[in-house]
Amino acid sequence: MIEIPAEHEKNVFGQFDAYAKKLERTFHVTLIARDGVVKLLGEASCVDQVVRILKQLLSLSERGNTITEQNVDYAISLVYDDRESDLVEIDKDLICHTLQGKPIKPKTLGQKKYVDAIREKMITFGLGPAGTGKTYLAMAMAITAFKRNEVNRIILTRPAIEAGEKLGFLPGDLQSKIDPYLRPLYDALYEIMGADSFLKNSEKGLIEVAPLAYMRGRTLDNAFIILDEAQNTTPAQMKMFLTRIGFGSKVVITGDSSQKDLPSGTVSGLDVAVKVIRNIDDIAICTLTNKDVVRHPLVQKIVKAYEDYEKKSNRTKERNYTRKRSS
Numbered sequence: 038m039i040e041i042p043a044e045h046e047k048n049v050f051g052q053f054d055a056y057a058k059k060l061e062r063t064f065h066v067t068l069i070a071r072d073g074v075v076k077l078l079g080e081a082s083c084v085d086q087v088v089r090i091l092k093q094l095l096s097l098s099e100r101g102n103t104i105t106e107q108n109v110d111y112a113i114s115l116v117y118d119d120r121e122s123d124l125v126e127i128d129k130d131l132i133c134h135t136l137q138g139k140p141i142k143p144k145t146l147g148q149k150k151y152v153d154a155i156r157e158k159m160i161t162f163g164l165g166p167a168g169t170g171k172t173y174l175a176m177a178m179a180i181t182a183f184k185r186n187e188v189n190r191i192i193l194t195r196p197a198i199e200a201g202e203k204l205g206f207l208p209g210d211l212q213s214k215i216d217p218y219l220r221p222l223y224d225a226l227y228e229i230m231g232a233d234s235f236l237k238n239s240e241k242g243l244i245e246v247a248p249l250a251y252m253r254g255r256t257l258d259n260a261f262i263i264l265d266e267a268q269n270t271t272p273a274q275m276k277m278f279l280t281r282i283g284f285g286s287k288v289v290i291t292g293d294s295s296q297k298d299l300p301s302g303t304v305s306g307l308d309v310a311v312k313v314i315r316n317i318d319d320i321a322i323c324t325l326t327n328k329d330v331v332r333h334p335l336v337q338k339i340v341k342a343y344e345d346y347e348k349k350s351n352r353t354k355e356r357n358y359t360r361k362r363s364s
Contacts (some may be wrong), residue, residue, distance in 0.1 A: 039075050039088050046070060047096040056094075056109045060087050063113060078329060086116050093124045107331050111145055114328060120146075132177045133184075136231040141177045147329035148174060154321035155289055160282070162267075162311060163291040165325025166340040170264050172290040176225040178289070181245075188261045188287065190243045193222045195265040196246040196274065222265060249274055258283035264353050267292035267307040269299055275306030279314075295343070322329040343363065 041049055050057040050070070059070050062088050066079030075091065077084045090112045093102055102108075113122045125148045132141045143149040148170055155178045163171040199206075215250045223246065226235050238244040249270065264278055266271075267290045271278045282288055292307045299305060315322050328339040 039091055040073055040079070041070070041075050041095055042089065043073050045095055046073070047201045047204075048098045048104050050093045051106070056104065056106070059106075059109060060090065060113075061227045063320045080264050089121050090116050093121050097128055100125070100343060101208040102128065107144065111328070115146075118303060132174070133229065136226050139237065140181065141229070142175070143174065144170070144265075144331050145325075145329040147323070151323040151325065152178065154323050155287070158319050158321040158322045159286070159312075160288045160290070162307075162320070162322045163289060163321065163325065164307075164311070165329060166293055166295060166344075168330040168340065169325040170329070170331050171293075172221065172302045173225050173327065174262070175263050175291060177220070177229055179263060180226075180229050181288065188285070189259040190245065190261075192260050192262045193219070193226075193246045193253060193265070194249050194263070194278075195219060195222065195251070196267075196269040219248070222246055222263075241338045249278060252278055252281050255281055256283045257281050257286055260286040260287075262286060262288045264288070264290045265292075267310075268294050268297045268305050270305055270306035272297070272306045272309045278311065280352070281291070295347070 044359065047181075051059075059071075060066070063081065064083040066077055066083050066087050068087075069076040069078070077087055079087075090109075094108065095286050096103055097108060112121055112124055115124060115125075123146055127143055127146065130149060130152060132152065133144075134140055143152050146167070151161070151171070152165055152174055155175065157207065166169055176193075180187075182188050183191050183315055223235075226244070226246075228237075236242060239246075249264065260283075262282070265290055267275065268277070269292075278290075279288075290307070290310075294305065294306075294308060295303055311322060327344060330336050330340055
């Protein structure tokens with residue numbers, strides 16, 4: 038038996054009891070809710086795990102969170118490792134609020150380590166698949182540091198390279214031509230800071246969004262610099278970027294090595310940099326996985342499916358290579 042107050046019941050159980058049904062299917066238990074009390078029927082070990090999950094979800098609800106399917110899935114994965122208490126500890130780390138008042142927090146252990154690394158280190162590499170919050174969390178940390186006057190300006194950059202298709206000559210002035218490549222950075226800025234605030238600071242030169250090529254020849258002091266989509270840099274571009282960093286600056290480099298848009302045969306500057314600087318002090322390398330995906334749960338399944346497919350393909354290639362050598 039576990040008490041879940043009526044005002045939190047819908048949040049914890051989900052719309053149409055979707056989360057409760059998921060727990061029942063996953064752990065082969067039966068949940069019966071009546072008058073603020075939940076009765077659980079099933080094997081003792083399974084019931085114990087569900088009770089621990091419900092307590093963590095209730096704690097999140099009491100802290101004002103809207104429980105999502107991602108919260109439930111992550112709570113299930115944590116309880117298997119006897120680490121479900123980490124869910125509430127992660128939730129205590131508030132970075133900032135969006136313009137609409139929505140709190141921005143890490144939602145997984147991987148994201149928490151990533152955010153802590155950004156706070157503690159001068160340069161942080163955030164590596165991982167789509168949907169793990171690499172860029173969004175870095176943006177939230179940059180805006181927070183800017184508002185607290187920890188840095189004088191924010192510089193956001195990414196390589197201007199098409200995602201697998203040739204766009205041809207784009208119309209308009211130079212800014213119009215590069216805007217499509219930088220749109221994901223603008224989207225995050227507008228959500229957290231607001232369009233008006235961004236435009237005012239942009240006009241003053243305090244927030245700069247530019248392609249990576251514009252970084253050459255500059256020294257970036259007292260700035261929070263984010264290099265996004267770093268898997269699309271060449272080794273020369275990455276070296277150029279890393280040697281721009283000046284005093285009082287903080288740098289976050291994000292990328293997903295599984296989604297390169299470089300020409301075939303071109304080595305990624307991100308892959309090279311991770312090997313070269315791995316043992317340098319004050320540099321953190323945070324690797325996020327499909328467990329850290331916080332978009333729609335289907336995205337997590339897609340990422341996992343692609344990872345499994347690529348592993349299987351690599352094993353097949355290795356076996357074929359071994360057969361050729363032995364013959």
